[in-house]
Amino acid sequence: QLRLVESGGGLVQPGGSLRLSCAASGFDLDYYAIGWFRQAPGKEREGVSCISSSGGDTNYADSVKGRFTISRDNAKNTVNTVYLQMNSLKPEDTAVYYCAALKYFYCAGWPSFDYWGQGTQVTVSS
Numbered sequence: 243q244l245r246l247v248e249s250g251g252g253l254v255q256p257g258g259s260l261r262l263s264c265a266a267s268g269f270d271l272d273y274y275a276i277g278w279f280r281q282a283p284g285k286e287r288e289g290v291s292c293i294s295s296s297g298g299d300t301n302y303a304d305s306v307k308g309r310f311t312i313s314r315d316n317a318k319n320t321v322n323t324v325y326l327q328m329n330s331l332k333p334e335d336t337a338v339y340y341c342a343a344l345k346y347f348y349c350a351g352w353p354s355f356d357y358w359g360q361g362t363q364v365t366v367s368s
Contacts, residue, residue: 244268251362262326264341271322275347280337292349301349
């Protein structure tokens with residue numbers, strides 16, 4: 243069964259940091275770009291960041307540029323993992339964060355992704 247698993251969410255104060263992780267189960271992420279999306283209550287889901295399979299191409303939403311950093315660990319013989327480092331968090335970053343995978347994609351735009359995780363809650367509040 244192919245699935246993605248997110249972890250690392252939680253409650254943090256404004257200005258704080260969190261690192262989200264996304265790992266694959268049942269398939270190899272070698273040829274997949276990974277996108278991070280978020281959905282706040284009452285709002286549409288939005289793309290946050292994307293990284294290509296090699297890590298050479300990245301994309302960020304304007305609202306998170308300069309605060310969030312996406313990276314991936316493609317080392318052999320390990321579980322491929324993608325990270326989203328989130329710094330200087332704001333209350334408006336509060337949402338459920340999802341990672342998603344799309345094969346042979348170079349992170350130009352936000353098309354439909356093929357595989358999705360179950361989401362992890364991020365709450366920024368004092």
